[in-house]
Amino acid sequence: MVCFIGRSNVGKSSLIKALFSLTPEVEVRVSKTPGHTKKMNFFRVGKAFTLVDMPGYGHRAPRDFVEMVEPYLYSRKNLVRTFLLVDGSVGLQKADLVALEMCEETRCPYVIVVTKIDKCGRGALLTNLLNLQEVVNSQTTGCFPQPFLISSIHYWGIHLLRCFVAHVTGSVRLKDTSQGGKDANQCH
Numbered sequence: 001m002v003c004f005i006g007r008s009n010v011g012k013s014s015l016i017k018a019l020f021s022l023t024p025e026v027e028v029r030v031s032k033t034p035g036h037t038k039k040m041n042f043f044r045v046g047k048a049f050t051l052v053d054m055p056g057y058g059h060r061a062p063r064d065f066v067e068m069v070e071p072y073l074y075s076r077k078n079l080v081r082t083f084l085l086v087d088g089s090v091g092l093q094k095a096d097l098v099a100l101e102m103c104e105e106t107r108c109p110y111v112i113v114v115t116k117i118d119k120c121g122r123g124a125l126l127t128n129l130l131n132l133q134e135v136v137n138s139q140t141t142g143c144f145p146q147p148f149l150i151s152s153i154h155y156w157g158i159h160l161l162r163c164f165v166a167h168v169t170g171s172v173r174l175k176d177t178s179q180g181g182k183d184a185n186q187c188h
């Protein structure tokens with residue numbers, strides 16, 4: 001099981017929708033209005049694993065976010081990764097730092113996903129990324145060192161993230177390439 005958390009409007013539902021773009025029958029609802037996703041939504045991927053779309057926190061988030069999400073992160077034994085989404089066009093916000101701290105406390109390995117990288121200029125994105133990297137290097141222990149950069153609208157970075165999710169959920173077997181196995185490093 002993997003879950004996606006982040007401020008409301010950061011693009012959680014859009015990202016899950018993009019990850020499922022090859023299976024359009026899976027319906028993921030996104031909205032321009034922050035606070036759209038009000039409860040946890042579970043998306044089962046065959047028998048392999050489940051993705052969880054969380055309500056957002058921060059501005060206009062459902063008030064029971066803390067009561068709903070925090071206990072979930074602490075108690076789910078089969079949660080293999082948490083994906084913490086940060087809006088690349090605005091950079092780290094106070095609420096993101098709170099979420100980062102929560103992820104550190106749960107001791108479940110987590111990964112930062114930088115969203116909406118299409119939305120701002122390269123200079124601003126670079127500044128936001130360098131600041132993020134600095135915080136990750138100096139203030140975290142359970143965070144995957146490299147953030148994933150994505151745009152759900154243009155599908156940038158989506159395939160790589162799909163492969164990563166398949167890998168951490170044990171849905172893809174990596175073979176030793178030196179054996180000449182022809183399906184080494186395969187990702188579906």
Ligand SMILES: Nc1nc2c(ncn2[C@@H]2O[C@H](COP(=O)(O)OP(=O)(O)OP(=O)(O)O)[C@@H](O)[C@H]2O)c(=O)[nH]1
Pocket residue numbers: 006007008009010011012013014015029030031032033034035036037038054055056057115116117118119150151152153154
């Ligand atoms: N430009 C751009 N806009 C995006 C991207 N991803 C999401 N958006 C827009 O951001 C808005 C919010 O997207 P959602 O996916 O509903 O955000 P959310 O994090 O699920 O929000 P809540 O459910 O309210 O917590 C929508 O208008 C999306 O179209 C992206 O990669 N690029």
Ligand SMILES: [Mg+2]
Pocket residue numbers: 012013014029030036037053054055056
């Ligand atoms: Mg949502």
